[in-house]
Amino acid sequence: MKPEISSKLPKLGTTIFTVMSQLATETGAINLSQGFPSFDPPDALIDRINWHLHNGANQYAPMPGTPSLRMAIAEKTERLQRRKLDVDTEVTVCTGATEGLFSAITAIVRTGDEVIILDPAYDSYEPAIDLAGGITRRVPLKIDENGSDFHPDWQRLSDTLSDKTRLIILNFPHNPTGAILTAEDLDQLAELVRDRNCYLLSDEVYEHIVFDGEPHRSLASHDELWQRSMVICSFGKTFHATGWKLGYCAAPAHLTAEFRKVHQFTTFSVSTPMQHGIADFLASDPGFYESLPAFYQQKRDRFCELLAPSRFKFQPARSTFFQILDYSDISDEIDESLAKRWTREIGVASIPLTVFCETPFTGTRLRFCFAKDDGTLEKAAGILCEL
Numbered sequence: 001m002k003p004e005i006s007s008k009l010p011k012l013g014t015t016i017f018t019v020m021s022q023l024a025t026e027t028g029a030i031n032l033s034q035g036f037p038s039f040d041p042p043d044a045l046i047d048r049i050n051w052h053l054h055n056g057a058n059q060y061a062p063m064p065g066t067p068s069l070r071m072a073i074a075e076k077t078e079r080l081q082r083r084k085l086d087v088d089t090e091v092t093v094c095t096g097a098t099e100g101l102f103s104a105i106t107a108i109v110r111t112g113d114e115v116i117i118l119d120p121a122y123d124s125y126e127p128a129i130d131l132a133g134g135i136t137r138r139v140p141l142k143i144d145e146n147g148s149d150f151h152p153d154w155q156r157l158s159d160t161l162s163d164k165t166r167l168i169i170l171n172f173p174h175n176p177t178g179a180i181l182t183a184e185d186l187d188q189l190a191e192l193v194r195d196r197n198c199y200l201l202s203d204e205v206y207e208h209i210v211f212d213g214e215p216h217r218s219l220a221s222h223d224e225l226w227q228r229s230m231v232i233c234s235f236g237k238t239f240h241a242t243g244w245k246l247g248y249c250a251a252p253a254h255l256t257a258e259f260r261k262v263h264q265f266t267t268f269s270v271s272t273p274m275q276h277g278i279a280d281f282l283a284s285d286p287g288f289y290e291s292l293p294a295f296y297q298q299k300r301d302r303f304c305e306l307l308a309p310s311r312f313k314f315q316p317a318r319s320t321f322f323q324i325l326d327y328s329d330i331s332d333e334i335d336e337s338l339a340k341r342w343t344r345e346i347g348v349a350s351i352p353l354t355v356f357c358e359t360p361f362t363g364t365r366l367r368f369c370f371a372k373d374d375g376t377l378e379k380a381a382g383i384l385c386e387l
């Protein structure tokens with residue numbers, strides 16, 4: 001007799017990022033769908049990793065991460081967010097943000113707990129909540145009157161909070177909309193959760209890609225929020241190295257202790273030479289991540305300038321390496337079907353927004369990744385301007 005599989009995730013298909021990237025490869029389309037840069041990590045960083053590969057750093061790293069990398073993360077966090085982390089009890093290196101998010105959700109969410117996520121929501125959150133036995137409550141971001149800017153809707157979030165709310169997952173700088181948090185947003189969030197038995201999981205993988213002189217306001221920067229927060233970051237985004245799958249979780253000791261209970265059996269520890277190499281690079285060139293806003297802002301500006309004559313409506317992204325384009329003057333087709341058709345027919349792949357939402361409130365909008373060389377952006381924009 002063949003045992004019958006009763007899926008633990010019956011509704012789940014293949015992630016849209018894989019679907020669109022595969023379609024782009026099959027059709028030879030310019031792939032502005034999945035978020036990965038078309039350029040390499042800095043040479044000095046690759047050299048340091050290479051050096052450690054040749055000099056014995058090839059066995060298990062300590063479960064929470066190498067002391068040198070945890071120290072470098074703590075220095076960076078203190079420098080940028082004025083939060084002094086205890087390297088022994090408050091920092092854990094993980095296998096990309098994806099593992100960090102999964103371990104955090106698994107550690108905190110129990111059967112029947114409610115978890116609030118903000119739509120459009122990155123697609124790894126809900127399956128992890130499902131596997132933990134939690135119940136997802138989705139709160140849409142608010143779109144401003146011009147239809148071009150997205151903000152957290154604190155009133156709706158407040159209306160959705162209940163005694164069962166165990167966790168709120170935030171993602172600012174926000175993928176895909178580029179929304180960022182203001183200082184008032186942090187205070188408002190603090191007020192909402194003050195008397196509640198509820199934790200915060202903050203996905204901050206685009207922490208270093210915020211434009212127009214705005215700072216990134218981490219939950220780690222806010223004394224009151226920090227007490228109940230787990231902050232997840234990714235070196236994949238910071239070093240143009242999404243394939244390396246390296247990230248970290250910063251959280252107060254009591255939360256880190258629970259996080260590590262899961263992390264140690266999800267992955268145990270993370271690539272040793274990578275950790276040593278990144279630690280060396282962060283110590284020798286702390287300015288690299290500080291150059292990222294200008295680097296990506298120049299790409300954003302170039303892409304927007306190229307698209308100015310097009311029929312798309314847009315507001316330049318405020319953060320991340322994604323530009324949202326509203327195609328309502330070109331077509332009224334549903335975004336998912338249009339993104340697939342355009343990949344096949346015009347040769348530019350993008351990501352539809354409604355797949356990240358419970359209700360299709362984002363309407364006629366697609367996400368385009370501008371972490372590409374200028375030639376690729378020019379070619380893609382040329383095609384989009386003909387629509």
Ligand SMILES: Cc1ncc(COP(=O)(O)O)c(C=O)c1O
Pocket residue numbers: 035095096097098099122171175203205233234235236237242245246247
């Ligand atoms: C919002 C968000 N969270 C998490 C991740 C996953 O990061 P990592 O590749 O480090 O696992 C991504 C990657 O695109 C992302 O955009």
